Amino acid sequence: MKVLITGGYGFIGSHVADRFHKEDHEIFIIDDLSSGKKENITFKHKGYVLSVDDPKCEEIFKAVRFDIVIHLAAQISVVKSFNNPLLDTESNVVGLVNILSLSQKYHVKKFIFASSAAVYGVNGELPLSEEEECAPISPYGISKWIGETYCEKWNEIYGFETVCFRFSNVYGPRQNSKGEGGVVSKFVNNTLNSEALKIFGDGEQTRDFIYVGDIADAIYRSTNAPISGVFNLSTNTETSINDLAQIFQDIHGKVKVNMLPGKEGDIRHSVLNNRKLMNGIDWSPLYDIRTGLEKTYQWATRDRAQKEIAATTVEATDKPKNFAHVVKPFKAYIENIVVFLIIAWFVLTNDISIFNTTEIGVFYIMIFGAMYGIKQSILSVGLSIGLLTIEKLFEGREFISLLYDTSFFFQVALFLFIGLVVGYSVQRKTNRLQEQRQKMTELEQRYEFLEGIHTETREVKDELQLRLLNSEDSFGEIYSIIKELDELEPEKVFSKAVQVVKQVMDADNVSIYVFNRNQAFLRLVANTNFSQSAQKNSIKANEYEYIQHVLQTGTIFVNKELWPDTPIMAAPIYRNNKISAVITIDWMEFKHMSLYHENLFKITTELAGSALDRALRYIEATEANRFIPETNVLYLEVFKSILESKREQKDKYGMPYAVLEAFVVQQEIGTYANKLSNLLRETDYIGMLDQNRIGVVLSNTNRNDVELILSRFEANNISMRLLEGEM
Structure with missing residues (x-):
């Protein structure tokens, strides 16, 4: 089967991918890498770095046609959901609806959604069963509850098979310190770093911890079982935080524990009843809390050692920025000022006799305006006006007198006019070029994305052909x-x-x-x-x-x-x-x-x-190359190609067809074709036979059909005759 796992590079997603891969299924992953890591998946698969609410997801569904979709991608932090509920909604609701809709649209056989025990909120009826009232107290829990509702309604409206799993506190290898099960990951990190374990409150609060391998196994079994609806995915076992700390001390040795004030609003006890799921898919958790923590600790120890070895063998690759890199942003300004100083030296030392200061200034402004746009153009104007002023003062003029000199003001106005016109024109052109480059970049990215999907589709087709070839x-x-x-x-x-x-x-x-x-x-x-x-x-x-x-x-x-x-x-x-x-x-x-x-x-x-x-x-x-502009009339070569296909079908399979013709003035082709098209079927064609003859190919048409069609044409003042076919 072709299995899509959203969030497949993440903690839970990578274990689910491992489980399906071991069963020899084709694995596809959509993940924006906001929390996942590509190195979590080591086997051959196809991955797309995309957000689940990205419109490009449809191209993937269209190309691959998945059998199973497992939606695990989500914003998983309860704290973040309070700080930024909009982001939580975009990821957990909008993203879900996009993937759910695409799954139904492209005929996915089963859709699995990762929900959470957070949908229950504060509820003392333990263990919590699926029938308990949902009253989430966080935006994260609300978004998961809404997601369940969408899945249930898609089942009711479209008959689309969906399964929602309410995870209890998941832990295991590859987990970071975020999410509901992060306490285990934090305890592991603190233990390996020889830091104290932090326990908030008296430590007697309990959680239903489930090993990630049991999660992956349950999801896999559910794809082969005739179930749908909402299910708790848990161990149905309470474990206190104090017990958790004690197990870590048993595994690692003595670890210091710091008791801190309790967190306001923290749920005291939580445990989920898993009986419904156990009966539905013939499943039960394999790992108790001690075994699961031992496996998690062993993995973390190996992972830490590997990272330390890698860190000692990799040299620092960051190089100090060279002088050219520092100067690059100021290159245009430096060039402008250097050229100006050269011009100023020639002007003030009277070494320029061919051109006067006004001509030199205009030329200088135009050059830098054309090269760099409005900023350098304005700078050149300012420098040129300054040079002109200094030259006048060197000639013995007083600054006050310049304010009444019309010739001086004309020169200043000329500098400003040239600078603004040239600078604005070049800047506008530069902006348009940048916009075009941006559009080109976006189109290239889209092309690369579609090309990747097309290449993958071709690979699948070629592989299928080889399988058929060798069967x-x-x-x-x-x-x-x-x-x-x-x-x-x-x-x-x-x-x-x-x-x-x-x-x-x-x-x-x-x-x-x-x-x-x-x-x-x-x-x-x-x-x-x-x-x-x-x-x-x-x-x-x-x-x-x-x-x-x-x-x-x-x-x-x-x-x-x-x-x-x-x-x-x-x-x-x-x-x-x-x-x-x-x-x-x-x-x-x-x-x-x-x-x-x-x-x-x-x-x-x-x-x-x-x-x-x-x-x-x-x-x-290629529509523009097939039809005469503003008509539905095919060009001569295209029409000939269709005629050849009809003749081939006639010779091979006996499929009848007919070709009608009429002489039409070139200027009236569009009007004539519009009248014809209203009387033809979707499988018929109108095209040119030569410069003054228009033809109609009638698909799958025998003698009786031709007579009927010709009489219908005559009733609408259209005169045509049979050119090719039976009559």
Whole structure:
């Protein structure tokens, strides 16, 4: 199975990933690394560094099609939830709703949500059962309670199978000091650091501590059990903080304990009844508190030793910043001032005779304004005005007299005008370039993300092809058969798809029906044996039970009861997460009606659907190169390609088609095509036959259909004649 674990690099998530990996499942992880660490996972998997509320998550669901989703990603600190309830809500509610919605949308078989004992709040009815009233006292507990409600409602509204686990205090290897079970991690760290254990209050407060390995095992078992709803995941055992400290002293040796004042609002006792879960999945915790703490302490000791060894072998890599790095932010200012000093020296020593100060100033302002923008332009203006003033004073003028000199003010105004115009223009251009670079960066990041998903999808497809190639039923042919689906024209994909399914499934008659816009009717677009079978060209969806089954469940239909006038198998093809077509097999040998061939049919139709989706996306991306601008008329070359596909289907499978033509003035093509399109079906095409002839391809059309269509055209003042096909 394909298993997605959100928060899979975290404490609990990494152990859950380990458990599923040991059972040979494919592991996928979404984690923003806010608390998780990639080094927690050491086996082969696919990871995405994303927040669970990121819209990019949909691209992952669309590409992978998960079987199981385990949602563990969350903000886990109760203290933080009080300090920043908005952040807590974004992570624990918005993120959950995003992943839950995507799981339902992309037909995940089971969704598992990590809730918490914090939903109960203060409740003295111990041990707490799932039926107890929820009255959370923290934003963290509220967000988990809301998450449970979402899961339950998704189950009620959509029939989507969800399981919510209310964790008690989880502890174990890889845990940091945050979260509800952090007391164990803190005690471990204090013990290894030879620091005193801090106990708040009298230490007689109790908690239900559960080892993380038991959590992972329960989650794994729940995916294979027919359960849904809310369950306590705990040991049903109380352990006091004093007992916890004593066990650490037994394991490590004497440890100092500091008794501190109790925390206000701290829950005195907490223990969860786990009977419902134990009965539901045939599970019980394997580790008691002493065994679990011993394993946690041993892991922490090894981890500490490894980190100390690594620290002694790694040299400091931080290098002092060199002079160039320090100077870089001031480079433009330094260059400006240096050039100005050179100009000032020439001007004041009368070494420049070709140009006067005004010309030199304008040139200087323009150069630095063009190079660096408004800041350096204004600086150049200021320096040039200063130089002009000093030159006038050197000539014997008084400063007061300059204030009445129109020539001087004209020169100053000229400097300001040139500086502002050049500086503003360059700055505006620079800002636009920066905006474009930002957009390019964002597009490149999105492209890299999508390219990674596409590459992964191709790897999965190639791996599947190799498996099929090496299977005992393939005889080395299936690989080459599936490669035929690598087309970018939908008509060719339809034709290739029925052939691929026929060869892979060893079936006699394979068809593809395409839904109309409201999914009320289906139109036959491809068939492997049209000339020798009584195939229906058009069918009404609500009149056939197998079509309703495919629409309602989104899964394969198998005619195990051998109903008449019903295909042996039918499978959906998706487009934009909506069923757009159905592939059917009308007959196959009885020995092939097995689970193996059902799975083979599922895989093959998924590949066909993927090829069709790719072709349609290609058409959307190249629409400007396919259609005459502002019309739905195909260019000549594109229209010819579709005609070739129709001829090929006719020659191979006997699929009828017809081509109509009409002479149209170039300027009237758009108007003429609009009138035609209102009278055609979704599977028909309008295109150019040459410069003055427009053509219509009528898919799956016999003689009677042509006569009917021509009469319909005539009734709407459209004159066309049959160019190719039966009449």
